Amino acid sequence: MSANNYIPKEPTVIExxxxxxxxxxxxxxxxxxxxxxFNGKKRFGELQRLIPAVxxxxxxxxxxxxxxxxxxxxxxxxxxxxxxxxxxTPKGEDLHRILKEMKLWAAKWS
Structure with a gap:
């Protein structure tokens, strides 16, 4: 088998x-x-009240x-x-922009 036809036994994971x-x-x-x-710190009970379906x-x-x-x-x-x-955390705050863009996209195309 030539090198060009090599198929690995395990699937290659591309992240x-x-x-x-x-x-x-x-x-x-x-x-x-x-x-x-995004609106500030919350306690568990507050989150439950704000998201009643969860x-x-x-x-x-x-x-x-x-x-x-x-x-x-x-x-x-x-x-x-x-x-x-x-x-x-700062990592979590960084998601704010991404989620805002998703919201704008949904408003435009819904």
Whole structure:
């Protein structure tokens, strides 16, 4: 077999930057959580009230996902009961422009 006909046994993975971005913000609730956090820090209960359709489990999963990707940070205050606030990191703030452009695109073509 010549070098030109070589087929690798394992598929080659070509990472795309758009794919990476969508992996972070492409979750069902991520856009809505980000939208609320663009307006400042929020507690879990506030986010639940602002996004009434999201279940507590889905909200928890979304917050953990965004935190794992460095988009938001979770700050715990030693109160009784414990107070937790979520805010965007600089990486998360950087998404604001992208989401604004997506909103403009949707308004133009919807």
């Amino acid at each position: 795309c930057n758009i794919e990476k971005t969508l992996d972070v913000i492409g979750g069902k609730w991520a856009f809505l959580v980000l939208r609320e956090l 279940s507590p489990r889905a909200l928890t999963t979304t917050l953990r996902h965004l935190e794992e990707h460095g988009v938001l940070e979770r700050q715990v205050f030693p109160t009784v009961p414990v107070t937790v606030e979520y805010s965007l």
